[in-house]
Amino acid sequence: MFKRYRGRCESESDADLVQVACRGSGDAIGELYERHGAMVYRFTLRMCGDASMAEEITQEVFLAFLRQPHQFEAQRGAFSTWLCGIARRQLWKRMEREESFVGIDAFEDQIDQESSLGPYELLNRKAAINAVRSGIDQLPLWLKEVVILCELEELTYLQVSLILGVPIGTVRSRLHRAKARLAALLCAVPACVGEEKKL
Amino acid sequence: MNNRDVQLEEALSVIRREHQRIAAPQSTKALLIREVTTSFKRSKSARRLWPKPILLGSAFFLICWICATNFFLARHPAPKPEFPISTATRPQPDMESVREDPLTRPSQTRAHGRRIRAIRPASSWTSNIGEFVTLPSSEGLPAPTVATVVQMRIRRDDLREFGMDVPPTAAPETVLAEFVVGEDGLSRAVRLVR
Numbered sequence: 212m213f214k215r216y217r218g219r220c221e222s223e224s225d226a227d228l229v230q231v232a233c234r235g236s237g238d239a240i241g242e243l244y245e246r247h248g249a250m251v252y253r254f255t256l257r258m259c260g261d262a263s264m265a266e267e268i269t270q271e272v273f274l275a276f277l278r279q280p281h282q283f284e285a286q287r288g289a290f291s292t293w294l295c296g297i298a299r300r301q302l303w304k305r306m307e308r309e310e311s312f313v314g315i316d317a318f319e320d321q322i323d324q325e326s327s328l329g330p331y332e333l334l335n336r337k338a339a340i341n342a343v344r345s346g347i348d349q350l351p352l353w354l355k356e357v358v359i360l361c362e363l364e365e366l367t368y369l370q371v372s373l374i375l376g377v378p379i380g381t382v383r384s385r386l387h388r389a390k391a392r393l394a395a396l397l398c399a400v401p402a403c404v405g406e407e408k409k410l
Numbered sequence: 411m412n413n414r415d416v417q418l419e420e421a422l423s424v425i426r427r428e429h430q431r432i433a434a435p436q437s438t439k440a441l442l443i444r445e446v447t448t449s450f451k452r453s454k455s456a457r458r459l460w461p462k463p464i465l466l467g468s469a470f471f472l473i474c475w476i477c478a479t480n481f482f483l484a485r486h487p488a489p490k491p492e493f494p495i496s497t498a499t500r501p502q503p504d505m506e507s508v509r510e511d512p513l514t515r516p517s518q519t520r521a522h523g524r525r526i527r528a529i530r531p532a533s534s535w536t537s538n539i540g541e542f543v544t545l546p547s548s549e550g551l552p553a554p555t556v557a558t559v560v561q562m563r564i565r566r567d568d569l570r571e572f573g574m575d576v577p578p579t580a581a582p583e584t585v586l587a588e589f590v591v592g593e594d595g596l597s598r599a600v601r602l603v604r
Binding site: 232235236237238240241244245248249251252253256257266269270273274277336339340342343344347359362363364365390393394397398 | 414415417418420421422424425426429430432433434435437438439441442443444445446447449
């Protein structure tokens with residue numbers, strides 16, 4: 212049965228895959244992980260800054276789904292949204308327990324090298340990116356999660372509101388506040404300082 | 411949109427690209443697949459096993475229940491009804507006394523401690539109080555091998571159906587009577603208790 216199913220995995224909807232995974236299909240859970248595992252992992256990694264913790268939480272999220280698959284209701288939201296919601300709850304629990312906030316060192320030097328900017332501009336741009344990146348890391352968690360989900364994961368306000376369990380208006384206002392804080396950080400970047408002076 | 415916002419958007423787009431390049435660890439995928447397949451096998455084998463304990467448990471419960479019921483009935487026999495009027499089955503009388511002519515054999519018999527007096531032929535409705543009298547309607551019927559005494563309250567008027575002589579003045583009265591009923595369901599004799 213599973214061999215026959217293997218070929219169709221990619222065209223199936225999440226809800227169908229969830230049902231098949233509940234019946235014990237390794238291929239179906241593999242496909243679900245391929246589709247949504249990265250998002251859950253990225254989100255948790257950005258939030259906690261610890262790769263091993265992010266991996267553990269991702270694993271726990273999927274295992275929680277396998278243990279209680281009936282808790283996912285397809286009509287209430289997308290599977291990815293539901294997974295992210297669980298990941299967020301797990302993350303908050305752990306962070307409250309451990310109170311660990313680690314910076315993301317692994318991505319410090321990954322800067323877009325493809326641009327054709329001059330050395331001064333490149334330096335400024337790099338400085339701006341670094342400032343924003345470290346700014347995101349330093350944001351309080353309730354703002355950080357909004358920036359990650361809305362800006363980095365490019366989820367809609369509705370999806371984010373479902374994940375966070377807050378109204379859409381709250382998501383918007385939090386994002387606005389987070390962006391204002393990040394923009395304020397750019398004042399220290401030379402190019403922006405020059406622009407500010409010109410204005 | 412000022413320069414700061416533009417720079418922020420640029421920086422965010424770079425970080426976004428960088429962020430979206432992060433892949434989920436493959437070790438987790440392998441673990442999940444293994445977990446699904448093993449737990450499914452486990453649940454399948456558990457599903458195969460569960461009927462056995464349930465069946466054994468039910469059988470054990472049934473046996474216990476039967477034993478307890480028997481024990482209880484042995485310790486507490488059912489009480490005799492105080493007024494066994496309607497269809498109370500009484501101990502069977504010795505039908506020798508019914509089969510033979512009661513006048514030629516007026517002996518008394520005992521069956522299960524119940525005394526059945528000699529059955530006399532019916533004469534009138536008043537003369538048979540306390541004694542069994544053969545019913546005129548049972549003449550010509552074969553003698554029963556097994557008989558049952560049935561006690562019931564009837565109108566005296568109804569005794570006419572059995573060929574008894576009842577005066578019209580006493581007809582509406584009800585009386586407690588015991589009928590000797592054969593295995594064919596036909597009454598052979600009657601006795602007026604009260």
